[in-house]
Amino acid sequence: MMEDRKVYLDKHSNLLQLEEHMYPLVDVEKPNVFRNLFHYDEIPKIAFNDRIVPHSMPDEIWITDTTFRDGQQSRAPYSTEQIVTMYDYFHRLSGPKGKIRQCEFFLYSGKDRDAVYKCLERGYEFPEVTSWIRASRKDFELVKEIGLKETGILVSCSDYHIFYKLKMTRREAMEHYLSVIRECLETGIRPRCHLEDITRSDIYGFVIPFCLELMHLMEEYKIPIKIRVCDTMGYGVNYPGAVIPRSVPGIIYGLRVHAGVPSSLIEFHGHNDFYKAVSNSTTAWLYGASGVNCSLFGIGERTGNTPLEAMVFEYAQIRGTLDGMDTTAITELAEYYEKEIGYRVPSRTPFVGRNFNVTRAGIHADGLLKNEEIYNIFDTEKFLNRPALVAVSNTSGLAGIAHWINTYYRLRKDEQVDKSSELVAMVKAWVDREYEDGRVTVLTDEELTGVIETACKQLGICLK
Template sequence: MEDRKVYLNEHTNLLELEEHMYPLVDVETPNVFRNLFRYDEIPKIAFNDRTVPHHMPDEIWITDTTFRDGQQSRAPYTSEQIVTIYDYLHRLGGPNGKVRQSEFFLYSKKDRDAVYRCLEKGYKFPEVTSWIRASRKDFELVKEIGLKETGILVSCSDYHIFYKLKMTRRQAMEHYLSVVRECMETGIRPRCHLEDITRSDIYGFVIPFCVELMKLMEEYKTPVKVRVCDTMGYGVNYPGAVIPRSIPGIIYGLMTHAGVPSELIEFHGHNDFYKAVNNSSTAWLYGACGVNCSLFGIGERTGNTPLEAMVFEYAQLRGTLDGMDTTVITELAEYYEKEIGYHIPSRTPFVGKNFNVTRAGIHADGMLKNEEIYNIFDTDKFLNRPALVSVSNTSGAAGIAYWINTYYRLSGEREVDKNSELVQMVKASVDKEYEDGRVTVLTDEELIDKIESVCEKLHMTL
């Protein structure tokens, strides 16, 4: 007890006592938390009402896994596509590097070519990092390419240790530590991906393992990152929930009991239970500096935390975008749709075709009077996406004029008003459909066809 360090917590201004007193619990049989995770039942969320304090770091950021986890669930990107998306990420993150890193595979020539081309850009952010198998050959490849950090898979639940690796906890820990040491001896910063952490024994394996990682960091004077991987999306953000499902509890344990500093903690979430975004925000709130995301949430199974979602979470939590250029999000969405051929569901927040389209007649009426009533923020300013109202039998000429002006970006002298011949002819066509029994709103494609047809008759262009 006398040797344990007392230090001042700069967030609370209270003296605290280090509690790195958690030895490995080496069990003979796996602890797979059958009380929470019975395979023939829906997983349970249990509570013990032990809460931990918020600990928002001084600085938070986003890291990207579009080219790693994002490529595990779709056809591989071409080298050209990777380089183009990397350019977009650089612009999106802004001069302060809020999109801090992007991780790449190195196995194929195509992947390595893309890495070299991205490195040639000379961007400070996002830093190019890798994800490799845990072998000296791969570490040397990372060093040869010129990368300074790589991810290493260190599965931490007994599901993986006993059933997949066929090891004991002690054997797994010793194997992982030898691999991390080998990585550090080649001069590469390791980023340890603690796979399946939300089904692991936090205080019997994860904390003791991370204590040893911090000892290696001290020995080699090289940072060791810890990525909290909610691989199956079991994590929850509810105060008082029990570990291993509690994201606040995991982050608190890593900081307080394993001594991992906030800047070396990164959360990686999956969306199996629709909690990826909330869990990522929670990780920030309780002490993780980084959240790992994929563009549009594209990733294994239900996907990862959408990167664009965390851009707006950042702004809401910090009150500023800190230089991030959110209009790039719309450019990325258009690039994915037109150049990559990826279909974004129309109701996807921020990027879906209809995310800021008001369809209900009474709502559309409110939008025409003041768009703040039914639009989440100035989507034209932040995303180059003006709010739209759909056209139906209740829209009237004013609603049709509003749709034309916003969709075709008409302003000043080019604007059409409700009395224009174009609007009146389109309205007549719309009214006819509803007189004939139509009950649904018109799609964008249908409206465009009607408008183009009228424009042809009037010999005009928009």
């Protein structure tokens, strides 16, 4: 009855709240696969009930990384040396406040374990080295042997997985998961429960009751239990008033308020199947998750995960500060990835693509040459060591070509060419001939550097 429910002061909102009802497990004979939302031969539906939950930004937010786990599930494995080098970059990017809080690793192969040992030898506080394992005592002992303090454990939570993959009932699945997590706690290791496919799960019939049990285990063992909200198929949406299980605000609110999971133990893991990974991750922060789990350049299963570099700049936008993160490491990571790993980052990828801050339209180029703030998102040279570029075309003129040479080759002020330079005149003459012959497209970097190299040889000069 309502008069029996406790009134308490919410420490975050400083408002009196009425204690919620308990949420027991709803065991069902047939799986609830939300066929009204997810009819396989139709596009998934986004429904609304206009139930709005409040923003609840945590006191502290951070980023965790899955480049060496989910990121490796979609590509050839990294070498030990490559993993250690990228881990060094993540440490530098993380800054003195450790905003890249953790990196997770596989432990199955000798190469995986070798990389873990070498990263641990670095002695960095951040990112903390954590693992992802199968739910078995043998794997728990492996984590303990290596000396890791936290590991991820797969606990699939939708009826798609419980009934169709595990061939269990909800109660059987919950009892199995709780026994596995108890085994992990017995070894003294912090479990990170990966609630796979949460955006197709029965939030109040399974997820909330399960997480309530996890909080009871946490209280019993005095060991933190982290909840990773896995939007495995990218079905999550950030729209106010959307219905669960697709509502990211609704899921985070339910975990925090109804299951009693502290913000510091909630982490969102998004996929980009519907182009929503970044917005959903930011939404998770806004509604009470302290952590968002990302992968470098978004590389991960199918369409990929939330790009780590994107959330660095999302953090700065919603907090008003980078909190010491060294964003120039992002550019160096992209260069390393292309040169040493051989992966070509798509040219229009925000922050790291070759053309992300290149202006091509003639009228835009004119504006950028006069004041780069007009068409550049921020001082990309300051934050990414990437000065704004103007693509060369028949409308560029001598000034545009000089600007391209100075910025592309990153010439110091005392080395820069101007529009009266003989080199610029030679390049301009070649550009004019290209368009006189009927060309309509802008010139590529490769074409221009080829022409410039030829001209430099003729002039006996060298661009450093």
